[in-house]
Amino acid sequence: MVAVDISPAAALYRRALYPGPPAVIYEDREILADELARTVREFAAGLSAHGLRRGDRIAYLGFNSPAFLVTLFAAAHLGAVFVPVNFRLAADEVRHILNDCGAHTLVVEEGHRELVASVRQDVPARSLVLVDTDPECPATPEPDPAWTPLSALHGAHRPVREPVALYEGDLAALMYTSGTTGRPKGVMLTHGNLWWNAVNVDSVVDTRADDVNLAVAPLFHIGGLNALTLRTLVRGGTVILRRGFDPARCLEDLVRYRVNTFFAVPAMYAALARTPRFAESDLSALRSPIAAGAPVPPQLIRDYDAVGLLLQQAWGLTETAPFATYLPAPLTSRKTGSAGLPMPYTEIRLIDPVTGAEIDSPDTQGEICVRGPNVAVGYWDNPEATRTAFDDRGWFRTGDIAYRDEDGFHYIVDRLKDMIISGGENIYPAEVERVLVEHPDVLDAAVVGVPDPKWGETVLAVLACRPGARPTVEEVREFTGRHLARYKLPTRVEVVERLPRNASGKLDKPELRRQVTARPAVPTP
Incomplete structure (x- = not known):
């Protein structure tokens, strides 16, 4: 070859x-x-x-x-x-x-x-x-x-x-993980990893050589840099580059520059949808709005569908440069909540996180493993972490839990390390969070496990709500109980002005845990 x-x-x-x-329009220059x-x-x-x-x-x-x-x-x-x-x-x-x-x-x-x-x-x-x-x-x-x-x-x-x-094998970048467990690790991304992600994207996403792409997600994050920005620059398009994300200015840019492609995390899309004039803005040029970095709430998909935009959900990590799966736009409504199918040049399998046995049956949860030319080669100067995450056949254990439906579409459940064990039952916070954000008074939601003398752990829901709203734990349990098993229901509720998020827009669960443990516990009902 x-x-x-x-x-x-x-x-x-x-x-x-x-x-x-x-090539670039930076702060309008x-x-x-x-x-x-x-x-x-x-x-x-x-x-x-x-x-x-x-x-x-x-x-x-x-x-x-x-x-x-x-x-x-x-x-x-x-x-x-x-x-x-x-x-x-x-x-x-x-x-x-x-x-x-x-x-x-x-x-x-x-x-x-x-x-x-x-x-x-x-x-x-x-x-x-x-x-x-x-x-x-x-x-x-x-x-x-x-x-x-x-x-x-x-x-x-x-x-x-x-x-x-x-x-392909030459090292391009070291991108450090967020360090939610221990010190951040340097993900070793080769030029092949970056290049093959662009091949994957251009194979299934409606991208074109002369695209106008809006870059407001931080470029130090793999999504902001390599989801769309780098491929746009080298193929001949224009990157509208902003130093950071401001919802009102973002909406203005999407309209003014007739933006075609846009990557953001769901929290950014939610903030954008809450800006004045969102519903009446002309976003007809936006062919490929991609949401990734966190689960996309079904209500957010419906909000964008109402203005004629089909959010395209993707899933991946820094180690996959970034996309491993993608849900095509025509399936956004039929497969709401799905992270989609494997990228064309990427393999996906589910395994039992304890035994490592492969899971073939539909609707069975397991840890996602990824293999392909877009997958990183390991962690910089950290052979132990590399051996733990990457096997000798090239499979990367992501630490994410998902299931696959009968049609082969994947649904992300949560991070394995965020799992709550209450009375011997496994509870994935993202599953509860997806229901909580459907509550009419809730703008944003996070779930963490907190110690409980009876059950070992119990579910704490931390909510950012509409002005003046303070739902009680009884109201939250009644609402979530329509959709979830009883053992998954929150037993504590805290209302805050805003949830902590990192620079990439993801929920900062370690900081959230620090905040809630610093406050006195509220008796369980």
């Missing part, structure tokens, strides 16, 4: 040879493909002069921006490994990631420089680059001499060698 160069930098440079639409390509080449030359070599790790700490994308492409140009860092992390967490990956170079936006300065003596980074080219970033005071301004690397006019050839 002939090896094929799949470098995203080379693909960007090919695109830049032809006239076409802007257009950046043409040839300008983006020229900036990437200059940055790659500057990084090379500062000692960055093939295989070295280059980390980025900041919000969505052209500098983020330029760093990614420049890393690919040199064959370096890109490490996007969650901008919400505390100093100790950033210290861990930079040490774990052995970062050679760190590119930082002003606003995060002080955090990096606080850990600088403890991390291996030999080159510190400060973003001073972005007017949307905070003003940059005079940094100390340890920092190199990004503008100095762009404008030095150094000789630029051609990008290195990159093949």
Whole structure:
């Protein structure tokens, strides 16, 4: 078999040879493909002069921006490994990631420089680059001499060698998991993983070379980066890039720019649906609104169907780059709540999480395992975690529980580690949460297990409600009891202003558990 160069930098440079639409529109400023390509080449030359070599790790700490994308492409140009860092992390967490990956170079936006300065003596980074080219970033005071301004690397006019050839097995990125159990692990994603996800997406999603894609989900997250954004840039489309998510501005962008493809987590779609003028907005250009990252409530699907939009649910993880399954738009209503079928070049199987035996029968819950060219090769410098999650036949144990219906469509139940055991019965919080958000007074819901002297654990429902609404535990149990077995019903209810979510929009269950355990317990009815 002939090896094929799949470098995203080379693909960007090919695109830049032809006239076409802007590659990026960032906070309403257009950046043409040839300008983006020229900036990437200059940055790659500057990084090379500062000692960055093939295989070295280059980390980025900041919000969505052209500098983020330029760093990614420049890393690919040199064959370096890109490490996007969650901008919400505390100093100790950033210290861990930079040490774990052995970062050679760190590119930082002003606003995060002080955090990096606080850990600088403890991390291996030999080159510190400060973003001073972005007017949307905070003003940059005079940094100390340890920092190199990004503008100095762009404008030095150094000789630029051609990008290195990159093949399927070459490491592209280390993307750190959220660390809900122990320290975050660096997921090793190859260029093949990223490329094959694009092949999967383009095989089943209505995507086109000249798509307009809106990127508001954080790019440090695999969904924000590789669900649609990267493929749009290298194929010839336009990425509308925002530093973060604002529901009202998001709706305005979808209408103004006639956006065709859009990735967001369900919480973002819910916030978007609550914005004024949502129902009357012209979203007819939006062919492929993809929801993933958390279960999609059926009511949310109905809300979008009412305005003529079919939310397309997908499922996956960082380790699957990101999509492993997808529900085609025409089946959104008939298979409401399903995460869909396996992607064309991805295999899925269910196993008993205890015995490892494969589950063939429909409607039987098991742990999802995934195999395919989009699946990561393991965890960086963590052979024990790699052996636990990846077997020698290439199957990745996801830790997600699902079942498959008679037609072969998959339904995600919950994370295995979030399971509640009450009186010997297994309860999956997501199952209860899907019912809770159907309650007319509930805007958002989360379920966690809390200690109970009689049952071992019991179900606590934490609710964000409409203004003035405070449903009682009796009302919640009466409502959920219409749809769930009695042992699954909440025995405690807490109403909060908002639920904690991480930068990716997912429920932050560890933080939620910390919050509820810090408050005094309410007697069980």
